[in-house]
Amino acid sequence: MRSEQGDRPARAKRLPRAVRERQILDAATAVFSQRGYHAASMDEVADVAGISKPMVYAYLGSKEELFAVCxxxxxxxxxxxxxxxxxxxxxxxxxxxxxxxxxxxxxxxxxxxxxxxxxxxxxxxxxxxxxxxxxxxxxxxxxxxxxxxxxxxxxxxxxxxxxxxxxxxxxxxxxxxxxxxxxxxxxxxxxxxxxxxxxxxxxxxxxxxxxxxxxxxxxxxxxxxxx
Amino acid sequence: MRSEQGDRPARAKRLPRAVRERQILDAATAVFSQRGYHAASMDEVADVAGISKPMVYAYLGSKEELFAVCxxxxxxxxxxxxxxxxxxxxxxxxxxxxxxxxxxxxxxxxxxxxxxxxxxxxxxxxxxxxxxxxxxxxxxxxxxxxxxxxxxxxxxxxxxxxxxxxxxxxxxxxxxxxxxxxxxxxxxxxxxxxxxxxxxxxxxxxxxxxxxxxxxxxxxxxxxxxx
DNA sequence: AAGTAGTCTTACTCGCGAGTAGCCACAGGA
DNA sequence: TCCTGTGGCTACTCGCGAGTAAGACTACTT
Structure with missing residues (x-):
């Protein structure tokens, strides 16, 4: 009960880069889909991916790059x-x-x-x-x-x-x-x-x-x- | 030559409210059309309307209201x-x-x-x-x-x-x-x-x-x- | 055990843009 | 002429969100 549901990886369990990238892309796709590009925030993407913001930047670059990859x-x-x-x-x-x-x-x-x-x-x-x-x-x-x-x-x-x-x-x-x-x-x-x-x-x-x-x-x- | 082209009313010539409101709406429509809602800034709307930002707020209210009226x-x-x-x-x-x-x-x-x-x-x-x-x-x-x-x-x-x-x-x-x-x-x-x-x-x-x-x-x- | 490479975080900076406070100016009535 | 209301402005506050600095934790090597 210390973390969230088993739904999303509650709080970062040290996964290989390739996997994390996929998760981030999945999260980004979902967030961009709901909010639209401008209204979407990198914080939310990081949050949905169950990870902290700098990881998103480390792996996928800027918001624009992230969107482009999506x-x-x-x-x-x-x-x-x-x-x-x-x-x-x-x-x-x-x-x-x-x-x-x-x-x-x-x-x-x-x-x-x-x-x-x-x-x-x-x-x-x-x-x-x-x-x-x-x-x-x-x-x-x-x-x-x-x-x-x-x-x-x-x-x-x-x-x-x-x-x-x-x-x-x-x-x-x-x-x-x-x-x-x-x-x-x-x-x-x-x-x-x-x-x-x-x-x-x-x-x-x-x-x-x-x-x-x-x-x-x-x-x-x-x-x-x-x- | 002291102002811009006769294109837009260069700098506020004291017009009745109804007219200004129309101008603002025209400007807003153009800006929203080009930029999209989020990317559009009230500063630009004011600028295109040839007027200063507080007027926009005084006449049309918030950004959301303005867009709704548009x-x-x-x-x-x-x-x-x-x-x-x-x-x-x-x-x-x-x-x-x-x-x-x-x-x-x-x-x-x-x-x-x-x-x-x-x-x-x-x-x-x-x-x-x-x-x-x-x-x-x-x-x-x-x-x-x-x-x-x-x-x-x-x-x-x-x-x-x-x-x-x-x-x-x-x-x-x-x-x-x-x-x-x-x-x-x-x-x-x-x-x-x-x-x-x-x-x-x-x-x-x-x-x-x-x-x-x-x-x-x-x-x-x-x-x-x-x- | 100690080094090292890669994962992950907290805790910032900094600019942009929404919204506002407070002040100026001109037109018309007294 | 002064007075007031409406049109208009400059110059702010303030929060949010993009992007970063600096370091901590873990796992695998040697």
């Missing part, structure tokens, strides 16, 4: 999770489905990781927002390429190739938003979430790829594409 | 802009189109407002993140109702009514993401952006509403909806 680790996990399932040999539709499914599985598994990557990403002035935005952009480009590939596989209406990137951006946003929505409906399975996104995206793209576009009702003028 | 004002603008065009008499499709168009027009017009509402919203621990999340939720509910209405208007497959909220969430996310994408492609018109979203959303919903769902390719099991 980002890298979590982003790596996500990329690995998706990369492990998207064999480029497969049909675009199936690649997309597998990627989307892997994404939601990852989000379900590592909520904090996702939170750090998604929320704390864009908000700050410059520091790593750039890096994250870059990762996001890469994802969009990748998905855009996938859509273009799919479009070519079907009989592609020419104009659609100029639209793939914007569509990919929308798709990514829809995925992020669905992931948020998931937080309020935790009983849903990753498969069901992924299926939702695919239904929205693919059934929509299915029409678009076949040249069936939507037109504004009142004005006859079409903006996104020639009729 | 949020309220910008959210109000957005709600007004959308609310002004979505006559509930109209067909769901047209309501959605008008709403989406109004949204992108607003974003184009008031970048900072949108930034404050969108980015700085979710990131913080509790303060007003709640209020914004609430607004977002209302938007999702509203759009969800619209989709349900549309679904009923067509021959609705029963199961779809349970999906409208999730679809609305996805749609909102897609809109946000497209708005971000727009920042990198500023030559696009609001109409073109809105048309893109409608194409993705409506052509997708068009299929869904008619019972044409997407199915995972390898596994025969359907998750989102019964075949």
């Amino acid at each position: 980002i890298k680790r979590e982003a790596g996990r996500l990329v690995d999770a998706v990369g492990a399932v998207v064999d480029p040999e497969l049909a675009p539709e199936e690649q997309l489905w597998r990627g989307v499914l892997a994404f939601f599985t990852f989000v379900g598994e590592y909520r904090d990781s996702w939170n750090v990557l998604h929320r704390q990403a864009g908000s700050e002035g410059q520091p790593f927002a750039v890096e994250i935005a870059e990762g996001r952009r890469r994802a969009i480009t990748l998905i855009g390429a996938l859509l273009a590939q799919a479009a070519v596989a079907e009989g592609v209406p020419e104009w659609f190739l100029g639209e793939t990137e914007a569509m990919a951006a929308a798709l990514v946003g829809a995925g992020e938003s669905l992931a948020d929505w998931w937080l309020d409906h935790p009983d849903e399975s990753p498969r069901a979430m992924a299926a939702r996104l695919m239904n929205l995206a693919w059934m929509g793209f299915g029409n678009l790829v076949n040249g069936r576009t939507w037109q504004p009702p009142t004005t006859p003028k079409a903006d996104a594409a020639p009729a | 949020i309220k004002r910008e959210a109000g603008r957005l709600v007004d802009a959308v609310g002004a065009v979505v006559d509930p008499e109209l067909a769901p499709e047209e309501q959605l189109w008008r709403g989406v168009l109004a949204f992108f027009t607003f974003v184009g017009e008031y970048r900072d407002s949108w930034n404050v509402l969108h980015r700085q919203a979710g990131s913080e621990g509790q303060p007003f993140a709640v209020e914004i999340a609430e607004g977002r939720r209302r938007a999702i509910t509203l759009i969800g109702a619209l989709l349900a209405q549309a679904a009923v208007a067509e021959g609705v497959p029963e199961w779809f009514l349970g999906e409208t909220e999730a679809m609305a969430a996805a749609l909102v996310g897609a809109g946000e993401s497209l708005a971000d994408w727009w920042l990198d492609h500023p030559d696009e018109s609001p109409r073109a952006m809105a048309a893109r979203l409608m194409n993705l959303a409506w052509m997708g919903f068009g299929n869904l509403v008619n019972g044409r769902t997407w199915q995972p390719p390898t596994t025969p099991k359907a998750d989102a909806a019964p075949a």
Whole structure:
């Protein structure tokens, strides 16, 4: 009863550096996820890691470095999770489905990781927002390429190739938003979430790829594409 | 040449309170938009407003209050802009189109407002993140109702009514993401952006509403909806 | 046992930024 | 002309949080 619950390593029991680093990163991810970068304090990170502040500095450097390492680790996990399932040999539709499914599985598994990557990403002035935005952009480009590939596989209406990137951006946003929505409906399975996104995206793209576009009702003028 | 450019009111020229308050809110919106809530300093807000810090406190209260007022004002603008065009008499499709168009027009017009509402919203621990999340939720509910209405208007497959909220969430996310994408492609018109979203959303919903769902390719099991 | 390398702590410094005290100035009514 | 209220300022206090100095404890070598 002299220490806290067996939950966290109550008070520093002399562990090898590698282990401590992992603990610190875990703690940092959790704290950054809850508080956001600015509101998070190194004291709290140290506390949650069950260790004292100078250790954090000794092992992981400054707050900014620590955050950067967190980002890298979590982003790596996500990329690995998706990369492990998207064999480029497969049909675009199936690649997309597998990627989307892997994404939601990852989000379900590592909520904090996702939170750090998604929320704390864009908000700050410059520091790593750039890096994250870059990762996001890469994802969009990748998905855009996938859509273009799919479009070519079907009989592609020419104009659609100029639209793939914007569509990919929308798709990514829809995925992020669905992931948020998931937080309020935790009983849903990753498969069901992924299926939702695919239904929205693919059934929509299915029409678009076949040249069936939507037109504004009142004005006859079409903006996104020639009729 | 004794003062700065005619750009900002160089150094306090004795204006009525109402005017100053507007200026302060404008400045605060800009600063919060660029820095984010935590990184923004009251000194900078005061500076941008061309005024000294105590005035900000005298007129708008604490930093948190100031931010809250900003949020309220910008959210109000957005709600007004959308609310002004979505006559509930109209067909769901047209309501959605008008709403989406109004949204992108607003974003184009008031970048900072949108930034404050969108980015700085979710990131913080509790303060007003709640209020914004609430607004977002209302938007999702509203759009969800619209989709349900549309679904009923067509021959609705029963199961779809349970999906409208999730679809609305996805749609909102897609809109946000497209708005971000727009920042990198500023030559696009609001109409073109809105048309893109409608194409993705409506052509997708068009299929869904008619019972044409997407199915995972390898596994025969359907998750989102019964075949 | 004594040396030494790596783990871990207490107890600081120091700057930045929220919020305030107290004072100045000008416009208009007496 | 003086008087007062409202607009405005300079110049502080004060706490919080990033980052550090200096040393203590433990385990493994020789």
